[in-house]
Amino acid sequence: MKKVVYTYKxxxxxxxxxxxxxxxxxxxxxxxxxxxxxxYYQVIFGETLA
Known part of the structure; x- marks a missing residue:
């Protein structure tokens, strides 16, 4: 799961x-x-600003 998240990020x-x-x-x-x-927005804002 993390691999997918990082790939999308x-x-x-x-x-x-x-x-x-x-x-x-x-x-x-x-x-x-x-x-x-x-x-896209979930990944960018969720991962970057979390």
Missing amino acids: ALGDSMALLREVSGIPVKELCEGCGISNRT
């Missing part, structure tokens, strides 16, 4: 960086990578 962190650098909306980044916006 790493993916989310990369997407957050891409969004910051490129200005691409999260929805566009999420469309082709198999992770939902809800999961």
Whole structure:
């Protein structure tokens, strides 16, 4: 379970960086990578701010 969480967190962190650098909306980044916006936000905010 932890491995999955960390994998999603790493993916989310990369997407957050891409969004910051490129200005691409999260929805566009999420469309082709198999992770939902809800999961993305849960992982980023839950793991980063917890």
